[in-house]
Amino acid sequence: MLADIEAPALERAVDQLRDAGARALGVRTDVAVLADVEALRDAALSEFGAVHLVCNNAGVAGGVAADARIEQWQWVLGVNLWGVVHGCTTFLPLLLEQDHGHIVNTGSLAGFRGMQSLGVYSASKCAVVGLTESLHHDLVSRSSRVGVSVLCPGFVHTGIIDSDRNMPDVVRAQLPPTGSRSMSDLPDDVGVRALDVADRVLAVCEQRFWILPHLEQARAAVDERRAWIDRENPEQPNTHT
Numbered sequence: 001m002l003a004d005i006e007a008p009a010l011e012r013a014v015d016q017l018r019d020a021g022a023r024a025l026g027v028r029t030d031v032a033v034l035a036d037v038e039a040l041r042d043a044a045l046s047e048f049g050a051v052h053l054v055c056n057n058a059g060v061a062g063g064v065a066a067d068a069r070i071e072q073w074q075w076v077l078g079v080n081l082w083g084v085v086h087g088c089t090t091f092l093p094l095l096l097e098q099d100h101g102h103i104v105n106t107g108s109l110a111g112f113r114g115m116q117s118l119g120v121y122s123a124s125k126c127a128v129v130g131l132t133e134s135l136h137h138d139l140v141s142r143s144s145r146v147g148v149s150v151l152c153p154g155f156v157h158t159g160i161i162d163s164d165r166n167m168p169d170v171v172r173a174q175l176p177p178t179g180s181r182s183m184s185d186l187p188d189d190v191g192v193r194a195l196d197v198a199d200r201v202l203a204v205c206e207q208r209f210w211i212l213p214h215l216e217q218a219r220a221a222v223d224e225r226r227a228w229i230d231r232e233n234p235e236q237p238n239t240h241t
Contacts, residue, residue, distance in 0.1 A: 001044045001051075003029035005058070005166055031058045031083030032075075037090045051094050053204065056087035057106045057151075060163035065119020069174040073120055075167060080124035084131065095146045102147040102204045105132045109154045109214060112221040125152075136209055147207045151200075154214035155191035 002017075002024065004010035010026040017024035027043045029036045044051050060079045063072045084105050095101030110118055111125030132150040139146055159165075164172070197213045204211075212218045 001040075001048065002026040003031070003040050003058075005030050031056070031086055032078035034086050034090070037083075037086040041090050041094070045094075050098065051091055052101045053104070054087060054091045054095070054101070055104045055106070055201070056084040057104075058083045059106060059108075059160055060166065061118075061121055061160050062164065063120045063175075064117050065123070068120050069171075071168075071171045071174050075171045076120045077124050077127075080121070081127045081131075084128050088131075088135065092146070096144065099145045102149065102207075103135075104149045104151055104201055104204060104211070107132065107150045107152045109152055109217055109221055111150075111152055112218065113225055133209075147204065149201075149204050149209055149211050151197070151211040151213075152218060153192070153197050153212075154217050156194055156197050156213075157191050158194050 002010060002013055004013070004026065005028065007028045010028060014024045014026040025043065025047045027040050029040050031037055041051070058079055060076055062068075062076055088103060088105070092103065095103070105128050107128040108121075108125040110122045111127075111129035113122070114126075115122045129150055129152065132148055136148050139148060164175075167175075192213060200211050200213050210218075
């Protein structure tokens with residue numbers, strides 16, 4: 001069961017799965033809109049009869065906290081945070097009723113620390129990490145068989161770096177003109193393949209909470225934050241994630 005705000009990309013992915021012999025259905029979905037996510041749930045139940053694994057993975061990039069207008073905040077948080085909230089609140093009752101299943105929320109290493117020039121994005125991902133941690137504790141305290149994981153990668157070769165292609169006009173009108181970007185503009189040694197990250201998500205089979213494709217970077221981020229406790233101000237990070 002696939003969902004995407006971009007209908008052509010969604011159709012291509014569904015066709016690829018079907019050509020490979022899989023039973024697949026795609027529903028155009030804006031995860032920032034609760035009714036869209038509820039329609040996705042209903043379509044999944046109609047087609048497959050049940051839901052067992054939910055991946056809240058939609059995400060967009062941007063922007064600089066010191067400069068961002070309210071419209072940009074609303075767009076990024078609408079997708080990155082409210083998309084996760086909508087996915088959890090819509091599908092979790094199904095999983096709890098059957099007392100079986102798993103939710104994977106996509107955070108980021110930017111959810112471990114505030115990143116320069118990525119304040120709006122970092123805010124959304126910090127919220128996703130905190131939400132997922134709390135949900136994990138809630139489920140454990142209820143002895144639920146429903147599990148939850150948070151996926152926190154660094155750079156991944158996806159279309160997120162040029163996610164402004166889906167930016168609403170009202171948001172675009174508030175931004176200064178910029179050149180187009182893509183992952184191909186980055187050095188070859190930056191980022192990992194999306195398929196490699198997908199393989200890591202199989203950790204849900206082991207009921208693992210943290211899914212960290214860039215483990216050493218995650219450890220460095222945590223160590224930096226631990227060191228900041230003894231300082232008056234955080235140091236400038238060496239990398240952007």
